[in-house]
Amino acid sequence: MNVPSILTVPEPLADSTPVVELRQVTIAFDGPPVLENISFTVAPGETRILLGPAGVGKSVLLKLINGLLLPDRGHVLLFGEDISALKEDELFSLRARTGMVFQEGALFDSLTVRDNVAYQLIQDRAIPDDEIDRRVRQALSFVGLEETFSLYPASLSGGMRRRVAIARALINNPELILYDSPTGGLDPVTSTTIIELVMKERDVHRTPSLLVTHRLQDAFTLCTHRFDAAKNSMLPLPQGQPDPSTTFLMLEEGRLIFDGSLHDLLHTDNRFVREFLE
Amino acid sequence: MRYPVLGSAAYPPIHRPAQIMALNRLDRTARQTVLTVQDYWLFAGRALLDLFRPPVYWNDLLLQSDIIGVGSATIVLLSGFFTGCVLALQSASTLAAFGATAVTGQFVSKSMIMELGPVLTGIMVSGRNASSMASELGSMVVTEQIDAMRALGVDPLRKLVTPRIYASIAMLFFLTIISDACGILGGAAVTVYLNHQNGTQYFHMAYERLRSPDIVQGLVKPLFFGYILSSIGCFYGMRTTGGTQGVGRSTISAVVSASVLIIFVDFLITHVLLTLFG
Numbered sequence: 001m002n003v004p005s006i007l008t009v010p011e012p013l014a015d016s017t018p019v020v021e022l023r024q025v026t027i028a029f030d031g032p033p034v035l036e037n038i039s040f041t042v043a044p045g046e047t048r049i050l051l052g053p054a055g056v057g058k059s060v061l062l063k064l065i066n067g068l069l070l071p072d073r074g075h076v077l078l079f080g081e082d083i084s085a086l087k088e089d090e091l092f093s094l095r096a097r098t099g100m101v102f103q104e105g106a107l108f109d110s111l112t113v114r115d116n117v118a119y120q121l122i123q124d125r126a127i128p129d130d131e132i133d134r135r136v137r138q139a140l141s142f143v144g145l146e147e148t149f150s151l152y153p154a155s156l157s158g159g160m161r162r163r164v165a166i167a168r169a170l171i172n173n174p175e176l177i178l179y180d181s182p183t184g185g186l187d188p189v190t191s192t193t194i195i196e197l198v199m200k201e202r203d204v205h206r207t208p209s210l211l212v213t214h215r216l217q218d219a220f221t222l223c224t225h226r227f228d229a230a231k232n233s234m235l236p237l238p239q240g241q242p243d244p245s246t247t248f249l250m251l252e253e254g255r256l257i258f259d260g261s262l263h264d265l266l267h268t269d270n271r272f273v274r275e276f277l278e
Numbered sequence: 279m280r281y282p283v284l285g286s287a288a289y290p291p292i293h294r295p296a297q298i299m300a301l302n303r304l305d306r307t308a309r310q311t312v313l314t315v316q317d318y319w320l321f322a323g324r325a326l327l328d329l330f331r332p333p334v335y336w337n338d339l340l341l342q343s344d345i346i347g348v349g350s351a352t353i354v355l356l357s358g359f360f361t362g363c364v365l366a367l368q369s370a371s372t373l374a375a376f377g378a379t380a381v382t383g384q385f386v387s388k389s390m391i392m393e394l395g396p397v398l399t400g401i402m403v404s405g406r407n408a409s410s411m412a413s414e415l416g417s418m419v420v421t422e423q424i425d426a427m428r429a430l431g432v433d434p435l436r437k438l439v440t441p442r443i444y445a446s447i448a449m450l451f452f453l454t455i456i457s458d459a460c461g462i463l464g465g466a467a468v469t470v471y472l473n474h475q476n477g478t479q480y481f482h483m484a485y486e487r488l489r490s491p492d493i494v495q496g497l498v499k500p501l502f503f504g505y506i507l508s509s510i511g512c513f514y515g516m517r518t519t520g521g522t523q524g525v526g527r528s529t530i531s532a533v534v535s536a537s538v539l540i541i542f543v544d545f546l547i548t549h550v551l552l553t554l555f556g
Contacts, residue, residue, distance in 0.1 A: 071390070096431035106426035109417075120430045123437075125333075168430075191536050 012099035018043050019176050025087045027060060034060050035254045037074070042176070042210055045245055047202050049214045049219045051250035051258075051276065054081040059103065059210040061251070062178045065210065066100055067091040079175065090105050091158035093169050098122065099169030099207075101178040103184055107153040107168070113140070114149050139167040143197055143259035166197055177201065177209040183218050195221050196234050202245070216277065222246055225264045233273045250276070321516070325439040329530060338441035345410075346442075347449030350403050351456065357402050358457030361394055362386055362464030370473045379475060383483035385459075386465035391496040395458035395546050400415035400503030403450055404536040407528065411442055412532035415515025415523035424516070439512040450499065450504035458496065467534075491555035495526030498548055503540050510536040 018041035025038045032058040042048050051056050063069040064076055067083045075084050078094050086094070107116045117136045121127050140146045143163040153161055162182055169177055179198060183191035195218050201207055203226055213219055223242045225234045237243060242262045250258035250265075252272045258265065265273065328334075369385040388463060418424050427434050462484055470477045514532040517526045 045423070066429055068428055088428075090430075092431040093431065095429055100426070100429040102422045102429075104421065106422040108423055108426075109421075119427075121331075123430070123432050151507070217517055245466070 012128075016043060018077070021075075021077060021212065022061075022065070022076040023075040023077070025064060025071045026066065027057075027069060027071050029084075033254055035064070035251075038256050039074075040249055040259050041255060044208055045206050046208050046232050047198075047222065047243075047246045048210045048249055049222060049246065050249045050251065051209060051216070051219060053214055053276070055119055056264065057254050058214075058251060062100070062180050062210065062212055065096055066098055066178060066179050076219060097175045099172070099174035101162070101165045101177070101179045101182050102170045103180045104263075105153070105158075105165040106116050107161055107164060109153055111152075112149075113145075113151050113153065113156070113164050116153065116164060117171055119168065120172050135171055136167075141169040142170060142200075143167045144193075151168060155156065159193065159202075162186070162190075163197065164199075166194070170201065174207065176206050178214075179211040181212050181214070183213065183215055188217075191215065191218060192221070196227070199225060199234050200227045200229075202243075204229055212242075214215040215252060219248070220262075279519040283483055299335065306340045318509070318513050321435075321439075321503070321513050322443075325435055325443050325512070326505070328433075329444055332434065335441055338437065339368075339445055342445035343439045346403070347452065348408050348447050349450070350406050350453060353402050354399050354453045354457050355460050357398055358390070358395065358460035359464040361398055361457075362390060362461030362466075363468045365394070365461070366465035366468035367390055367472070368469070370475075379473070380479055381483055381487075382464075382465065382469055382473070382475065383480035383485075384487040385490060387462050387484035388492060390461035390465075392457045392492050393496075393544070393548075395412045395461055396454050396496055396499035396503060397540065399450060399454045399457045399500065400507060400544075401537050402445070402541040403453060403479055404503075404507040404511075404540060405425070405533055406506045407446065408532045408536040409529045410513030411508065412515040412518075412529045413525055415439075415512055416518035416528040418522050419516060419518045421524060434516070439509075442512055446508035447501055447504035450500040450507075454496065454500040474529060491551070494555070495548070495551045498551070499544060502543050502547060506539050507536040507541060510539065 020042040021233050022038050023165070026033050028034060036059065039047070042165045049056050050061065061068060065078060067076070067078070067086065071084055072115045075085070076142055079097065081094060083091060083094060107113075108119070111119070114136050115122065117139050121132050121135065135144060137149065140149060144167050145160060145163050145167065146199050148156060148160065148164065153164070156164065166182070166195060168192055182198065183194050186194065197240055198209070198211060199222055202209065202222075211222070218230075221234075221247045225236050228235045229231075244261075247261050248258060249256060257270055258268060258273050260268075266277070268274065321420050327556070342533070365386045366382055370382050373379050373382060418438075424434050424438075427437065440505075465484075466477055467479050469475045469480045511532045512534070514528040518528040520527070
């Protein structure tokens with residue numbers, strides 16, 4: 001059976017069709033809207049960093065993109081398909097093309113790291129065990145955790161759990177990755193390791209992604225560094241030349257108040273953005 | 279007949295906010311109750327039908343049968359045995375007043391097979407498994423494991439709920455038979471060793487006076503009880519909100535609702551079957 005490897009660079013979508021497009025999306029939960037009239041796109045090969053303080057609806061936005069929540073108004077287009085109109089059963093095939101890293105990893109406690117990472121492949125039931133093992137080892141090697149193959153999530157540290165979650169999101173060679181605060185609650189050293197992995201995925205596989213964070217340092221590191229596959233580490237980009245494919249979005253009280261590049265972000269007049277940056 | 283117009287002098291405005299608040303609360307509670315019942319039936323119905331549409335997770339069905347069936351065997355065995363003991367003790371002292379201690383076997387076997395076996399087994403298994411299902415699924419909800427499962431393209435209803443429902447139905451059927459048998463044996467032990475009566479007579483009466491409708495009644499009930507306890511346990515688990523406290527609340531609600539509903543449905547089934555069979 002021809003199974004895509006984690007080292008395979010995914011085929012880009014035809015022309016410049018956005019991988020994700022939100023049109024005037026609004027959602028509320030028994031009260032005022034959590035998100036109101038949100039519109040933006042994620043283009044093929046683009047990494048978008050969604051900034052904002054805690055509780056402004058960043059995680060809700062990611063779940064809307066993956067169809068885990070449905071908007072009250074507006075449209076969410078994933079790979080060109082309007083998922084707001086799809087049933088749960090019809091969404092599974094689209095979600096299978098998307099990798100998602102949850103805030104706390106969301107690993108299955110009762111399964112080993114191997115079974116967690118291979119979850120999607122095991123459910124497919126069409127891939128032999130040897131092939132699954134090989135691909136799990138490959139994904140774990142990508143995040144530098146080969147030795148955790150047979151361990152349970154309970155015996156891993158917080159940072160290791162996030163890295164296993166990244167391996168799980170990458171194993172099926174996704175066409176889009178959604179990172180929900182992958183560095184939240186981690187120490188600076190571990191956070192840098194995680195950001196390096198996000199950068200590695202961006203620069204090695206060119207997978208489009210949307211990363212939610214409230215840590216400016218992580219966002220700027222992503223924008224001002226590149227991953228060197230030969231040296232297997234990240235290197236700073238020349239001063240004043242940030243990564244052009246990495247751009248920013250910012251939410252304030254459920255509204256999108258900024259959409260632009262690092263340069264635009266640093267020179268915006270928006271008072272909230274300036275306060276956030278300071 | 280003409281009714282006065284709302285807002286006219288015939289309907290003076292209510293100036294007491296406490297009354298309005300109480301009415302609003304009553305209105306909200308009534309709406310929520312109706313919505314919850316509707317959600318429950320949709321949830322339980324879909325989970326039941328999912329067995330007839332692929333993919334079906336047979337391995338999970340077997341695993342749950344082991345957890346629910348084999349895991350509950352000891353408590354069912356002990357509770358059945360001691361219930362039979364108590365029945366024999368109580369009935370013998372009452373029947374002695376009429377010189378009818380010879381029918382102790384009939385009393386114990388009919389009581390166990392028609393009522394106490396199914397109901398006690400249902401409540402014991404509900405205490406053990408509805409709580410376990412609610413807390414396990416509730417923990418998975420609050421740690422985003424259910425969302426992760428959906429994001430990985432797997433339907434949690436098919437994967438987690440349907441196997442639990444069918445395993446509970448099948449296992450409760452067999453556990454009830456074990457409970458009935460243990461109850462009759464417990465009654466026999468008390469009759470022979472404490473009441474010093476004839477064991478052969480006890481078993482003869484226990485068997486001779488049983489009719490097919492009695493057995494049908496006793497074996498139909500666990501099918502409904504298994505469905506109730508598992509669907510309610512899973513329903514409350516999947517609706518958990520509010521972190522670890524929410525898991526506790528779901529667990530309590532699941533056990534209380536399942537136990538009460540089992541007794542209520544027992545009444546309905548008994549009434550229907552007695553009307554049918556006489």
